[in-house]
Amino acid sequence: MGRKKIIAGNWKMNGTPTEAVALANSLKDKISGSASDVVFCVPAIDIIPVLEAVKGTDIQVGAQNIHFEESGAFTGEISAKMLVDVGVKYVVLGHSERRQYFAETDETVNKKVLTAIKNGLIPIVCVGESLTQREQGITVDLVRLQTKIAFKDVTAQDAKKSVIAYEPIWAIGTGKTATNAEAQEVCAAIRQVVREIYDDATAEEIRVQYGGSVNGGNASALFAEADIDGGLVGGASLKPEFEKIVNY
Numbered sequence: 001m002g003r004k005k006i007i008a009g010n011w012k013m014n015g016t017p018t019e020a021v022a023l024a025n026s027l028k029d030k031i032s033g034s035a036s037d038v039v040f041c042v043p044a045i046d047i048i049p050v051l052e053a054v055k056g057t058d059i060q061v062g063a064q065n066i067h068f069e070e071s072g073a074f075t076g077e078i079s080a081k082m083l084v085d086v087g088v089k090y091v092v093l094g095h096s097e098r099r100q101y102f103a104e105t106d107e108t109v110n111k112k113v114l115t116a117i118k119n120g121l122i123p124i125v126c127v128g129e130s131l132t133q134r135e136q137g138i139t140v141d142l143v144r145l146q147t148k149i150a151f152k153d154v155t156a157q158d159a160k161k162s163v164i165a166y167e168p169i170w171a172i173g174t175g176k177t178a179t180n181a182e183a184q185e186v187c188a189a190i191r192q193v194v195r196e197i198y199d200d201a202t203a204e205e206i207r208v209q210y211g212g213s214v215n216g217g218n219a220s221a222l223f224a225e226a227d228i229d230g231g232l233v234g235g236a237s238l239k240p241e242f243e244k245i246v247n248y
């Protein structure tokens, strides 16, 4: 059986709880019951109201970060257990904005992946190169390394259920999408490194998304590529256009 696509909206730091509920309400009837798994990854304060808004649909709610510790003196942070307690199923980890602005490293991403899995959250692990790294020709080496470190000490059983998002940094929020061939090449390389770390079965089951200026016009061609199992969508997930992406 083929892999089920997964399309996740990364709302980033957008939307008050009132606005978030309005957005969820405006989209939910048009995108629930789709052939893909659909996730709204919303700001922490919006999680509970959005969960309430999508109740009774098959839309899942995800978070955008967790702390790697279970609990304790980490002012301002949110734990995996807190998210699970309210019904969150997914968490985006290692987004390039968190790596860039909040000093996240491959090592902290790995700790967060382990904590997420231990608590029953499905991690959406982001990897991807900068424009300079692409121009240097080190894209595949870099995402292989990011993937290997992120999945250190993760069992094959848990890796199978995880999601990896290939997000070239130069394509995020820029309107500059990777070509279908560029996105496919790197998603295939990620699946290959998963095969090397684990085995064929894990590589065939893990879902690899593409993210970076996905929109209503380019989603279907990107998602038709053999190793692209859906998308992580930023800007367009806040617009009515998200329906076109989900129902690509």
Ligand code: PEP
Residues within 6 Å of the ligand: 010, 012, 167, 171, 172, 173, 174, 175, 211, 212, 213, 214, 232, 233, 234, 235, 236
């Ligand atoms: C993202 O935030 O993960 C993203 C891919 O953003 P955008 O779709 O706006 O490029």
